[in-house]
Amino acid sequence: LAKTTQPISMDSYEGQEVNITCSHNNIATNDYITWYQQFPSQGPRFIIQGYKTKVTNEVASLFIPADRKSSTLSLPRVSLSDTAVYYCLVGLNNFNKFYFGSGTKLNVKP
Amino acid sequence: NAGVTQTPKFQVLKTGQSMTLQCAQDMNHNSMYWYRQDPGMGLRLIYYSASEGTTDKGEVPNGYNVSRLNKREFSLRLESAAPSQTSVYFCASTSSLGQNNSPLHFGNGTRLTVT
Numbered sequence: 001l002a003k004t005t006q007p008i009s010m011d012s013y014e015g016q017e018v019n020i021t022c023s024h025n026n027i028a029t030n031d032y033i034t035w036y037q038q039f040p041s042q043g044p045r046f047i048i049q050g051y052k053t054k055v056t057n058e059v060a061s062l063f064i065p066a067d068r069k070s071s072t073l074s075l076p077r078v079s080l081s082d083t084a085v086y087y088c089l090v091g092l093n094n095f096n097k098f099y100f101g102s103g104t105k106l107n108v109k110p
Numbered sequence: 111n112a113g114v115t116q117t118p119k120f121q122v123l124k125t126g127q128s129m130t131l132q133c134a135q136d137m138n139h140n141s142m143y144w145y146r147q148d149p150g151m152g153l154r155l156i157y158y159s160a161s162e163g164t165t166d167k168g169e170v171p172n173g174y175n176v177s178r179l180n181k182r183e184f185s186l187r188l189e190s191a192a193p194s195q196t197s198v199y200f201c202a203s204t205s206s207l208g209q210n211n212s213p214l215h216f217g218n219g220t221r222l223t224v225t
Contacts, residue, residue: 042216043217043218043219044153044200044216045216087153097158098143099169100153
């Protein structure tokens with residue numbers, strides 16, 4: 001399965017757009033890219049998933065370049081409640097194994 | 111529809127004691143997982159069950175056993191607890207077998223302390 005690399009931590013201020021990039025150089029042809037959010041004392045929660053180009057939902061956007069060796073999670077106008085750890089996962093559901101990296105700890109300041 | 115339910119929420123064990131962590135999901139998912147998360151770290155996969163009747167090792171299976179009791183339930187057993195197993199344990203499930211790319215759904219975790 002493709003290994004992912006993310007920044008350990010990021011700081012931002014309320015109202016700013018935050019972009020978190022994940023590297024996955026050995027992504028396989030059938031792999032999808034999925035991002036999760038985890039608050040303290042809770043299990044991770046699905047945010048967004050994509051295969052190529054751009055995906056947008058009510059929470060975030062996901063940008064995937066043509067070579068698919070990286071992806072960027074974009075959170076528009078963050079608030080204090082977006083302070084959490086964000087994980088990037090790469091893998092096809094049918095392989096039935098999902099490995100999490102260390103994630104990116106986002107700290108949103110007032 | 112409760113999603114993924116884990117019991118107990120908290121547990122303290124003495125070294126050498128045994129216990130079973132319970133997990134149940136009501137979403138008719140085929141695949142279920144057990145992860146552990148140590149303080150300040152990411153999640154590590156212990157065991158998973160791709161479908162009822164099958165189980166496989168993940169990254170850190172030593173010291174654990176699992177049972178996929180039926181489609182709904184997937185339990186994790188510590189036969190002889192060690193302080194190194196102090197962690198938060200998360201159970202997750204997802205649909206598979208034809209439904210591509212469905213996300214993982216997590217429970218709220220079991221906080222285990224081994225003294």
